[in-house]
Amino acid sequence: MSTATSPDLPASNEWLLDAFANRDAFFASPAHQLRSQHGSADLHAYAPISASLVEQLFAQANAQGQHNAVLFGLIPFDVTQAASLTIPQKVQHVASPANANAITPTPSTANTASPAVTSKQPVPAPELYGQMVEQALDLFAQGDVKKIVLARAMDVTLSGTIDQAHILRDLLARNRHGYTFSLPIWNDGAASQAAMMGASPELLVRREGDMVFINPLAGSIPRHSDPALDQERKDGLAVSEKDLREHGYVVSDITRILAEHCTDLQIPERPSVIGTDALWHLSTFITARLKNPAMTALDLGLALHPTPAMCGFPTASAFAHIQALEPFERDYFAGLVGWQKENGDGEWALTIRCGQYDGKQVFRLYAGAGTVAGSDPASEIRETETKMATFLRAIAK
Numbered sequence: 001m002s003t004a005t006s007p008d009l010p011a012s013n014e015w016l017l018d019a020f021a022n023r024d025a026f027f028a029s030p031a032h033q034l035r036s037q038h039g040s041a042d043l044h045a046y047a048p049i050s051a052s053l054v055e056q057l058f059a060q061a062n063a064q065g066q067h068n069a070v071l072f073g074l075i076p077f078d079v080t081q082a083a084s085l086t087i088p089q090k091v092q093h094v095a096s097p098a099n100a101n102a103i104t105p106t107p108s109t110a111n112t113a114s115p116a117v118t119s120k121q122p123v124p125a126p127e128l129y130g131q132m133v134e135q136a137l138d139l140f141a142q143g144d145v146k147k148i149v150l151a152r153a154m155d156v157t158l159s160g161t162i163d164q165a166h167i168l169r170d171l172l173a174r175n176r177h178g179y180t181f182s183l184p185i186w187n188d189g190a191a192s193q194a195a196m197m198g199a200s201p202e203l204l205v206r207r208e209g210d211m212v213f214i215n216p217l218a219g220s221i222p223r224h225s226d227p228a229l230d231q232e233r234k235d236g237l238a239v240s241e242k243d244l245r246e247h248g249y250v251v252s253d254i255t256r257i258l259a260e261h262c263t264d265l266q267i268p269e270r271p272s273v274i275g276t277d278a279l280w281h282l283s284t285f286i287t288a289r290l291k292n293p294a295m296t297a298l299d300l301g302l303a304l305h306p307t308p309a310m311c312g313f314p315t316a317s318a319f320a321h322i323q324a325l326e327p328f329e330r331d332y333f334a335g336l337v338g339w340q341k342e343n344g345d346g347e348w349a350l351t352i353r354c355g356q357y358d359g360k361q362v363f364r365l366y367a368g369a370g371t372v373a374g375s376d377p378a379s380e381i382r383e384t385e386t387k388m389a390t391f392l393r394a395i396a397k
């Protein structure tokens, strides 16, 4: 996660979040910060993703005299469902603040006081999620599938509307090395108010010219408030046979797909351990060079998606088991979130540690965890709870 660069981007000392309203777009990575304000000349689409849909949107932007157009997108876990794409008329694109570690969330004022949680409904109940993990363990024992990522959701109703900028600042302050976003969902046409918001730690692909950067995570343990125990957990994760196996499925499948599209693959032999504010993760930072420089960041992201970090291994059978076991639609959860320019450079993160906002008072939060032979249902319940906690803390006090 140390490879952030800001090639020729204007510097900025602050996050571009002033007067953030529904239908605005924001995406921040360690290097890039992009913000748009909704306007009547914005272009948007709500349809299954395809190269021609992306080309059409850029062609329309060109036709209205827009240069340096930037596409923002949410691509669902199941790519046959509608993606939500936006080319705003005007986008601010600057570097992320270099000293952002020093930035703390702005305290709530009378106008931006965080609403309270009035109801919290797990989907399904945690015990049922534990039973889903048990069912996955039976499937591993039968032998046709090695890993299944199982998710659950939480419907949260708030006492009032939220201040998106306040939430995003809170997430940014805690996720310096991640991908923090709020992008509109056009399910209701131009009148839509819904958005996907979150702070993902996981980069699917960044493209800079013909170079691509990929950073899968898989294998996790919640952090501990005691520094010595926290270090023990970190050291334990680095040598955990179960977690290394879970991570290995992801890296080997990504390597197989990258080999079709890239040369000069640089893949560390062993994963390292990275920390978010709440969890330790096994992480492998991969670089490669595209064989075909016309392949865009999104093209490569879609070739890789869904990786065994979001779905399982082998992909097709894990995908079928997810459809059968999970009692809700993932929609944009565990899909792609990001941006790209017409030349194909861009960044696509995975849509995790996130929630779908209805634009008023309701959020659906999501979290998933990879299960393999040897997984423990109680640990997966705790892990998914921890994964939802950062976002829950950000939206309501």
Ligand SMILES: C=C(O[C@@H]1C=C(C(=O)O)C=C[C@H]1O)C(=O)O
Pocket: 149, 202, 217, 218, 219, 220, 281, 309, 310, 334, 352, 353, 366, 367, 368, 369, 370, 371, 387
């Ligand atoms: C699916 C999620 O996270 C993924 C699953 C992980 C795991 O099981 O160890 C780790 C990071 C992510 O690839 C999520 O946060 O919801």
